[in-house]
Amino acid sequence: MIDSLYGTVLGSGMSQAWIAIFVILLVRYVAIAGSAVLIWYGWRRPQRYVKKIQQRWPRLADYVREIGYSILTFIIFSGIAMLVLAGPVRPYTHVYGDVAEYGWGYFAASLVAVLLIHDAYFYWAHRAMHHPSIYRWVHLTHHRSTNPTPLAAFAFHPLEAVVEAGVIVVIAFLIPVHPGVILLFVLIMTLDNVYGHLGWELYPKNFQRHPIGRWINTSISHNQHHRHVQGNYGLYFLWWDRWCGTLRPDYDATFDEVSGRDTAGSLPAA
Numbered sequence: 001m002i003d004s005l006y007g008t009v010l011g012s013g014m015s016q017a018w019i020a021i022f023v024i025l026l027v028r029y030v031a032i033a034g035s036a037v038l039i040w041y042g043w044r045r046p047q048r049y050v051k052k053i054q055q056r057w058p059r060l061a062d063y064v065r066e067i068g069y070s071i072l073t074f075i076i077f078s079g080i081a082m083l084v085l086a087g088p089v090r091p092y093t094h095v096y097g098d099v100a101e102y103g104w105g106y107f108a109a110s111l112v113a114v115l116l117i118h119d120a121y122f123y124w125a126h127r128a129m130h131h132p133s134i135y136r137w138v139h140l141t142h143h144r145s146t147n148p149t150p151l152a153a154f155a156f157h158p159l160e161a162v163v164e165a166g167v168i169v170v171i172a173f174l175i176p177v178h179p180g181v182i183l184l185f186v187l188i189m190t191l192d193n194v195y196g197h198l199g200w201e202l203y204p205k206n207f208q209r210h211p212i213g214r215w216i217n218t219s220i221s222h223n224q225h226h227r228h229v230q231g232n233y234g235l236y237f238l239w240w241d242r243w244c245g246t247l248r249p250d251y252d253a254t255f256d257e258v259s260g261r262d263t264a265g266s267l268p269a270a
């Protein structure tokens with residue numbers, strides 16, 4: 001099915017391929033980020049509000065800005081993906097069309113490799129974009145959401161969108177990769193990104209101290225990044241932050257505070 005979808009994209013003109021990839025990205029955003037907003041922000045249950053990481057609601061202007069920049073991001077993402085997967089750059093890459101060429105074992109292993117490559121790429125690109133000489137021109141757009149909603153997951157300045165999409169170029173030139181792996185990678189990335197901007201933590205109390213959990217990035221960690229701007233630069237994992245000393249020193253205490261809130265106690269006004 002993936003092969004036939006890819007064949008359809010390849011068989012059509014480049015502009016149709018661009019539109020097809022744009023629609024895939026947009027539908028995923030609407031389905032995943034949209035349902036997260038409906039579930040967590042649409043039904044404002046007081047019990048749920050107690051656990052909201054930052055106890056305030058975003059303004060309407062925040063939702064609108066996050067949606068607008070995300071659509072711009074998808075236009076850029078799909079344009080770059082089209083060039084690499086279906087356009088003139090593809091013959092020079094390691095992108096391959098037949099799963100049998102490397103087998104399903106490699107297909108699965110390459111998905112893990114893609115996530116590890118993206119995690120490292122994101123961490124270092126993200127840190128670079130926090131350099132004072134770049135920050136206000138590029139990355140500030142994403143940080144205008146100091147109390148992010150799931151809709152902020154792709155709310156980037158167009159230049160940041162180019163940087164973020166650059167990982168597809170790096171992957172395509174680095175390792176043999178099937179378009180199906182790219183599709184799965186984008187799905188996992190979207191789910192994780194929406195979780196990171198959710199505004200609520202889904203992992204249980206003390207997760208940040210668990211031998212495995214301490215290496216996994218959490219919604220609280222990325223929410224702290226939006227609130228305080230400095231520290232917690234990771235995407236899927238926390239090892240780069242822990243190895244490089246950029247994990248915020250108040251991460252453990254904030255995780256304890258948010259996950260330890262008593263929903264049976266007094267409820268703050270929404």
Ligand SMILES: [Zn+2]
Pocket residue numbers: 126130139143225229
């Ligand atoms: Zn940032």
Ligand SMILES: [Zn+2]
Pocket residue numbers: 142148152153197222226
């Ligand atoms: Zn963010």
